[in-house]
Amino acid sequence: MPVARHVTLSGGDHLLLVGTMKGAFVFRGDASRARWEFGGPYFPGSAVYALAYDGRAGRRRVWAAPNSGHFGALLRSSDDFGRTWTDPVVANVKFPQSSGVALKQIWQVAPGRDHEADAIYCGVEPAALFVSRDAGETWSLNDGLWNHPQRARWQPGGGGLCLHTIALDPERPARIRVAISTAGMYVTDDGGATWRPSNQGVRADFLPDKHPEFGQCVHKIAQSRRRPDRFYLQNHFGLYRSDDRGETWTDVANGVPSDFGFPLGIHPRDPDTAWIVPLESDQFRCTPEGRLRVFRTSDAGASWRPLDRGLPQADAYETVLRDALAVDSADPCGVYFGTRSGKLFASADEGETWRTLADGLPPIVAVKSAIV
Numbered sequence: 001m002p003v004a005r006h007v008t009l010s011g012g013d014h015l016l017l018v019g020t021m022k023g024a025f026v027f028r029g030d031a032s033r034a035r036w037e038f039g040g041p042y043f044p045g046s047a048v049y050a051l052a053y054d055g056r057a058g059r060r061r062v063w064a065a066p067n068s069g070h071f072g073a074l075l076r077s078s079d080d081f082g083r084t085w086t087d088p089v090v091a092n093v094k095f096p097q098s099s100g101v102a103l104k105q106i107w108q109v110a111p112g113r114d115h116e117a118d119a120i121y122c123g124v125e126p127a128a129l130f131v132s133r134d135a136g137e138t139w140s141l142n143d144g145l146w147n148h149p150q151r152a153r154w155q156p157g158g159g160g161l162c163l164h165t166i167a168l169d170p171e172r173p174a175r176i177r178v179a180i181s182t183a184g185m186y187v188t189d190d191g192g193a194t195w196r197p198s199n200q201g202v203r204a205d206f207l208p209d210k211h212p213e214f215g216q217c218v219h220k221i222a223q224s225r226r227r228p229d230r231f232y233l234q235n236h237f238g239l240y241r242s243d244d245r246g247e248t249w250t251d252v253a254n255g256v257p258s259d260f261g262f263p264l265g266i267h268p269r270d271p272d273t274a275w276i277v278p279l280e281s282d283q284f285r286c287t288p289e290g291r292l293r294v295f296r297t298s299d300a301g302a303s304w305r306p307l308d309r310g311l312p313q314a315d316a317y318e319t320v321l322r323d324a325l326a327v328d329s330a331d332p333c334g335v336y337f338g339t340r341s342g343k344l345f346a347s348a349d350e351g352e353t354w355r356t357l358a359d360g361l362p363p364i365v366a367v368k369s370a371i372v
Contacts, residue, residue: 104124
């Protein structure tokens with residue numbers, strides 16, 4: 001097994017957590033984001049689709065969900081940026097025996113809001129939501145979503161039947177929106193006791209009914225913390241904006257080369273600004289015209305501008321997956337993304353210019369950013 005190198009982070013440093021099909025990496029950037037170094041590989045040989053940083057309540061905790069082909073998925077954590085990791089003897093996130101199913105993958109780890117400092121949420125496959133109220137010591141299945149009467153009719157997407165995105169409303173403590181491929185979006189207004197489908201205006205081109213109540217293949221959603229009524233959504237064909245907390249959706253695929261894609265990021269302060277990486281189609285999931293371009297809107301989707309300075313523009317048939325793009329909270333904010341070919345790119349000026357942080361990692365499936 002490869003010997004991992006380590007990085008030391010201090011206050012003000014920039015943190016990038018990179019999950020790949022063969023392990024995880026921890027990148028450290030200085031306050032200017034000009035110099036970077038990385039640690040890893042951690043969990044070599046395991047796919048790591050979910051990573052998160054928890055800086056609440058004085059913690060400096062990294063969460064990772066390595067999935068071993070032999071032992072399955074585990075949730076592990078480090079309080080020293082990867083030098084040491086917890087190593088549960090048995091799976092800590094697991095379905096109750098009475099459910100009759102087994103955990104296949106952990107797709108998302110979402111630390112709770114600041115007022116719930118010990119809460120953590122996990123989205124998994126088969127599609128379900130798990131919650132911890134004791135900082136990850138114990139986990140429970142959310143029965144309201146698991147027992148939803150429509151669940152029996154949910155169908156898996158290309159990546160499986162996965163709950164991949166968790167949007168915790170920053171103003172309404174009892175409201176949570178989740179995205180499931182391919183069930184669409186479900187929302188709770190009572191802390192998870194009950195859930196309802198919420199997909200009005202979102203297409204499902206692969207179904208006979210193009211606008212069903214549920215069954216859409218939502219690839220990614222992002223909510224504005226500054227204006228929580230504002231959401232963006234990248235669909236399996238379709239790019240949308242909502243101005244009513246996701247109750248209704250408007251198509252905003254204006255001037256993009258394709259409305260198919262996976263990743264989506266939103267500006268931490270400006271709800272009119274978001275980033276996407278379009279792909280050609282569901283049949284050819286590569287960047288259009290062999291050009292690697294990030295598209296940014298600064299007018300809530302009325303228009304999108306390609307950002308390609310520093311990115312390859314010839315023979316670059318790249319793929320960027322749903323969780324492989326991240327936006328930090330600096331000013332100007334940084335934008336980061338990784339490709340299935342193992343390239344990691346960074347911009348310190350909101351996408352105007354790009355630099356390569358790594359070229360030759362295993363296929364990248366997750367990128368998360370934070371400031372320590």
